[in-house]
Structures are given as structure tokens and as C-alpha cells.
Amino acid sequence: MPATPAWPPASTPRLFIDQPLTADSSPVIDGAAAHYLLNVMRLKAGDPILLFDNRSGEWLCETVDTGKRSLQLRAQQRLRPREEVPDLWLCFAPVKKARLDWIIEKATELGVARLQPVITERTIVERIKSERLEAQIVEACEQCGRTALPELADPVKLPALLRQWPTARALLFADEAGGEPMAGLQAAAPAAILTGPEGGFTDRERSLLLEHDAVRRMALGPRTLRAETAAIAAIAQWMGLHGDWG
Amino acid sequence: MPATPAWPPASTPRLFIDQPLTADSSPVIDGAAAHYLLNVMRLKAGDPILLFDNRSGEWLCETVDTGKRSLQLRAQQRLRPREEVPDLWLCFAPVKKARLDWIIEKATELGVARLQPVITERTIVERIKSERLEAQIVEACEQCGRTALPELADPVKLPALLRQWPTARALLFADEAGGEPMAGLQAAAPAAILTGPEGGFTDRERSLLLEHDAVRRMALGPRTLRAETAAIAAIAQWMGLHGDWG
DSSP states (O other): OOOOOOOTTTTEEEEEEESOOOOTTEEOOHHHHIIIIIIIIIOOOTEEEEEOOSEEEEEEEEEEOOOSSSSSEEEEHHHHEOOOOEEEEEEEEEOOHHHHHHHHHHHHTTOOOOEEHHHEEEEOOOOHHHHHHHHHHHHOHHHHHSSSSEEEOOEEEEHHHHHTTTSEEEEEEEOOTBBBBBGGGGOOSSEEEEEEEEOOHHHHHHHHHTTTEEEEEOOSSSSOHHHHHHOOOOOHHHHHHHOOOO | OOOOOOOOOTTTOEOOOOOOTTTOOEEEEEEHHHHHIIISSSTTTTTTEEEEOOOSSEEEEEEEESSSSSEEEEEEEEEOOOOOOOEEEEOOOOOOOHHHHHHHHHHHHHTSSSEEEEEEEOHHHHHHHOHHHHHHHHHHHHHHOOOOSSSOOOOOOHHHHTTTTTSSSSEEEEOTTBBGGGGOOOSSSSSEEEEEEEOOOOOOHHHHHOOOOOOEOOOOOOOOOOHHHHHHHHHHHHHHHSSSSO
């Protein structure tokens, strides 16, 4: 007996749309997303498409009509509510382009709730293009099946971050001088991981961190990890122990 | 009182050299490495340099003489013996260029002992340029402070890999259908992690894996991870629990 064919098929495109979806909504897609759906995916009337709105969850939609530069859709059925991702923030000093892209993509895939750029004394990257990072967040969510976008916070300087720090949230600091492995840390949610720039933290910053009540020194092994490797390794370890990977 | 200046300074170049070093060896550097040392790092006679040979460990060397295209060095002191990295293999289906590069670099940084390319039914990447991967391994080792290069094995097809599998080595398989979190698995060294290509494993491959005694199904959370994210996340988790990060 052949298996019941799955609907929608695995190849169904999945897109974020920044407008609320309901059972009777008729969203219109235009711009780059429409170009992709019309010319790359070659969507025609009747074809299914998955949309998520970061508000209500993920919806199975039907293509009602296609134009040259836009598509008319109709929401048919909500397949999943918006998820609650584990309450983990990544506080990261921006690094150079490709490696920063990687931090954003991987932190999103791994399930981080909030991305907080932190400006440190040795941070070389001057300007962060938040539109660019937002686009990468959206793409990673579309790819990995998230129904909730991680929040991208405005950049903040390290001393200000520490002054405003919420007392209940553990701040896991990748200290090059060592610390406890993740399994030995008090690090359950709410928590945050902090990673530095290419050149590491200064002695002054390190003192500031070690004086802070929320800070836990986290060991990431005897090898010198690049900034983005430390971020990804710490997130993966946290998710395995305290996140929703169980 | 000023601190004693550290020697060699943190900016000292660190390079792999494929010839045995001893207390009285006088290695000569030429080619691209010499270009880098002479024209980028601007090394002069008397300047320190760190060399590791993947045999005896890491040596502090002195620049004795510089030419137009080569440098004459002298090994002064062995600073560290060759390390024993944790006995973890990464068996990975090759993926496309940038993401493959990332797997190699990150697995090396995180401390993997052996990199085993695995050809699966859905592997799209036809040829693996092993010289290119070797160069990336060397660069990552130079950067992260490893004194032992991970071994790069010849590509092997999945069924052959499983037929020859060493019985004592746990094979941690990132099964999209789920499994146990790393902390719940019998996964102590010797162990290996297996990740698939962009399109995942076929049903036939999955059956072959699940029939194998060494295979443990490993859960990496509810989101769909890209191949390289799964590899890096699994290695980080394993290192934190069973490696040398304690």
C-alpha cells in the first residue's frame, strides 16, 4: 500500500511575511520575494506556500493568482502556533563580515531568542547594518522552520550592558583564562552567552565582567577558538543541556 | 612594578612545518610561508617564531637570516610536546564550498582527531580537493594553537564505512527523526559524529544506519539544522561532555 502523499510537499516554499495572518487573510507578495517565487520556484495558481508572520504562527496558503511582479495568496489553515524558543540571548561583539554573518545564521538556527550586539574596546567593526542582519535572520528562520524571529537589539557598549543587566539572567562569559564547563555552571534559563571580538576583551573589561554578580566564567576547551566558533559552541552546549533539544 | 614582558610576544607568528624539529635543527622556510613571514610579518634576524611539526610538538625558534624568498631559522626550545586530542572523528558528507570550508575549520578548532569524508546517495559534491582541505586544516591549527593536525581520511562510501566500522567506536548519527540528547547517549571516546549532505540521508541509508550496532541516534533540537551547523553543534556538545574541555 503506498503511503499517503504528504501535503504540502517537502519542496513547498516557506517565507516570512511581516503582516498578521488570520484564517481569512489574503496576503499579497511583491518585491524580491515575489521574484523568487515567480521566477525561481515558478509558483502557479493552486500551488501551496507556507507563510509565518512572527505573530500567529505558520500557515498553509494557496496561490490564488500570479502577476508579473506579485502574487495573491489565501491563508487556508494554521499548521503551527508561534513557538516559544528557549530564553537564551547571544551577546556578541561584531566581527568581520563573513564571520558575523555566520554568527547570525547559526545562532538563529540553533534557537537563540535575542541577538545583542555589544561594542567592546577592541571591537573593530564600526557600523552594523541592521537591515542586512535582519535579512539574514529572516532567511535562517525560513530555512530552519522557526516560527518566531529572534529579536535583534540595538548595539550597546559593554559597560552599559552590564549596568542594565537583568539580575535573574546568568551571563556566561567565554573567558580565555578558563572557567567551568557548561555542565558545571548555574546556567539554566534565563541566560545569555557573551563572546568578544577578534582581539578578545581587555583586562579592564575582564575585571568589569568578573565583578558582576550575573557573570559565570565558561570553559570552551584548551584551544583558542575564533569569536564565531566560541559563540556557536556555547549556544549548542547550552541548548543541549538547558534548551529544547531534550 | 611592571609585569615581566612575556616571551615570545603574543604577536609571534606560529606555523606548521612538515619536517621533524629537534633541539639542534635549523629549518629553512620558503614558498608562500616565507612570503608571508618576510613581506607581511616583516621578520628580521633575531625575531622569534613558533613552529610545530605534528611530531615533536611546538618549538620557539629564532630567525637567523633572511633572504629574498627564504628564511633560515634555529630551533631554540621545545615549549610544548605534541598534544593528544580527544578521540572523536567527524564523518561528514561533503557539502558546497564555503560550508565545507567551515566544517573543516571549525572541527579542527574544536579539537576533532580525524576528518572522514563520506559519500552518500544524495552527496552532490563530486570531487574533494584534499590539498585545499589540508591547507585549511593547517591554517586552523596554526590559528587555534593545536600541535597535532587532525587526520584527513580518504573519502569513503557510507556502506563501506559501516562495513569497516571499529566495533568499540560509538557512531553518533544526527537523525532528523529524533533521538537522545548528547547527555543521554552512551557516547564516550572512542566516538564519531556522522552528518549528512544538504538533502539528508535516504530512507535506505537511514535503515542501514539504524541496523548498525555502533549507531546512536542523536537529537539536535526541533529546528532543521544545516549540515555544517549539525556537525559543529554535535562536536561542541561532545567536547563539553566527553572531550578535554573540563
